Amino acid sequence: MNTNLTHEVAIIGGGAAGLAAAVTLARSLRSVVVLDAGDPRNAPADGAHNVVGREGLAPLDLLAAGRREAQQYGAEIRDDPAVATRRTEEGFDIELAGGSTVSACRLLLATGLTDELPDVPGVWELWGKSVLHCPYCHGWEVRGQRIGILGTSPLSIHQTLLFRQLSDDVTLFLHEMPEPDSEAWEQLAALDVRVVSGRVERLRSEDNVLRAAVLEDGHEFPVDALAVAPRFMARAELYEQLGGTLTEHPLGRFIETGQMGRTELPGVWAAGNVSDLGAMISVATGAGASAAAAINADLVAEDAGAAVRALSPGAP
Numbered sequence: 293m294n295t296n297l298t299h300e301v302a303i304i305g306g307g308a309a310g311l312a313a314a315v316t317l318a319r320s321l322r323s324v325v326v327l328d329a330g331d332p333r334n335a336p337a338d339g340a341h342n343v344v345g346r347e348g349l350a351p352l353d354l355l356a357a358g359r360r361e362a363q364q365y366g367a368e369i370r371d372d373p374a375v376a377t378r379r380t381e382e383g384f385d386i387e388l389a390g391g392s393t394v395s396a397c398r399l400l401l402a403t404g405l406t407d408e409l410p411d412v413p414g415v416w417e418l419w420g421k422s423v424l425h426c427p428y429c430h431g432w433e434v435r436g437q438r439i440g441i442l443g444t445s446p447l448s449i450h451q452t453l454l455f456r457q458l459s460d461d462v463t464l465f466l467h468e469m470p471e472p473d474s475e476a477w478e479q480l481a482a483l484d485v486r487v488v489s490g491r492v493e494r495l496r497s498e499d500n501v502l503r504a505a506v507l508e509d510g511h512e513f514p515v516d517a518l519a520v521a522p523r524f525m526a527r528a529e530l531y532e533q534l535g536g537t538l539t540e541h542p543l544g545r546f547i548e549t550g551q552m553g554r555t556e557l558p559g560v561w562a563a564g565n566v567s568d569l570g571a572m573i574s575v576a577t578g579a580g581a582s583a584a585a586a587i588n589a590d591l592v593a594e595d596a597g598a599a600v601r602a603l604s605p606g607a608p
């Protein structure tokens with residue numbers, strides 16, 4: 293099947309950023325389509341936190357509510373991943389996995405990022421439950437518990453200090469991180485953080501409950517939660533297809549944007565984790581709304597130019 297649809301704006305990605313943008317654009321009477329693959333980054337978590345008015349709601353319920361809000365203003369939502377995109381004279385053609393093509397004048401990429409997790413058996417299975425990365429997303433849920441930190445870079449010291457704010461029982465596993473410097477050793481000692489040398493070989497769990505980190509030498513250290521540092525890799529293949537380049541960052545890579553989400557590519561905006569690796573839900577939501585306002589303003593300027601030209605057909 294090959295259905296051609298024309299919209300003013302296509303939003304690729306129906307997470308917090310994409311849906312916020314859809315609401316803003318639809319409320320501006322723009323014809324907008326959201327194309328979504330349906331796997332938001334925080335799907336493994338039980339609840340979405342730090343979301344005003346919706347605190348603790350299950351991530352998929354939060355997005356279901358966002359979809360209803362966008363649809364109520366006329367946004368179209370399609371559960372069909374975008375697999376390819378190309379520039380056309382009027383804007384963009386977007387090919388969907390289901391075989392159809394959507395065309396739009398402007399493009400907002402809100403595809404999020406992929407968390408590349410450390411290659412330690414057990415980490416993936418417990419990700420988003422007792423294997424964590426963000427003290428603000430799920431730190432409160434593990435407060436006061438035995439928290440381990442899997443050291444993978446010098447930034448693991450910072451992560452240790454953040455989780456130490458939430459528990460008196462924190463263990464830093466040096467694992468693959470470089471030897472801490474003297475200032476870090478001083479801080480760790482002053483805060484009573486236990487430091488364990490050697491590589492963590494695997495995590496031991498029972499019935500999906502984390503029990504211990506097991507070192508290569510067989511020693512086991514009981515922990516209730518383990519903080520890890522994923523690499524944050526923007527889902528930006530479509531952006532690269534259009535000729536965009538990604539920016540490297542110590543924590544991963546992302547689409548660099550200017551004010552209100554404008555990218556280096558004309559007609560293309562980006563919002564949420566795809567362009568801001570550290571954005572929590574509320575930040576991604578704000579970025580989506582902000583990019584939507586910029587896209588609407590761009591279309592308004594284009595519409596005004598076209599109206600003027602229509603009145604004076606001979607003018608350039």
Ligand SMILES: Cc1cc2nc3c(=O)[nH]c(=O)nc-3n(C[C@H](O)[C@H](O)[C@H](O)COP(=O)(O)OP(=O)(O)OC[C@H]3O[C@@H](n4cnc5c(N)ncnc54)[C@H](O)[C@@H]3O)c2cc1C
Nearest residue numbers: 305307308309329330331333334341374404564565572573
């Ligand atoms: C385990 C975990 C728990 C978290 N908990 C919290 C929390 O409690 N509070 C908080 O503020 N933040 C939390 N976060 C961060 C939160 O997930 C992000 O802030 C948020 O998901 C960013 O929204 P987004 O719209 O940019 O991306 P996403 O929510 O990841 O949405 C991107 C969407 O784009 C879709 N997509 C990707 N590629 C395509 C494509 N080619 N075609 C169509 N669709 C596509 C995806 O399927 C997805 O639906 C958590 C993160 C993790 C990993």
